Amino acid sequence: MTRNHTGHRIGECHQRAKLSSAQVAAMRADHAAGLSYRRLALKYHCGISTARDICTYRTRWAG
Template sequence: MQKITRNHTNHRCGASHQRAKLTTEQVSAMRAEYEAGVGGYEYLAAKYGCGVSNARDIVKYRTRWAS
């Protein structure tokens, strides 16, 4: 069973959030691929099954910054 992580307001965050689509490992892999120049936001979004804006926010550390 996965440990539930919570933020300072006691809400679930990261992969333990009930609506999370990506695991912590997928987020790390997405960032590594982007930094290596493998693909852009559209490529990463299609590969990992999320939206383009979500891929952008993850890569730019706007979301999932604790990963």
């Protein structure tokens, strides 16, 4: 189980995580290949802002 410096679960180990670490890595690779945030959101069944936040490392830094 992955935990941060305060002992809280992070990444795919968090009980509310919707995407696995593999999906996060694949999403970032797809974005680097040119897919828009909208297409990523449709492909990974998440919101556009979630796709943007993941690709810009605003969330899931370790993922």
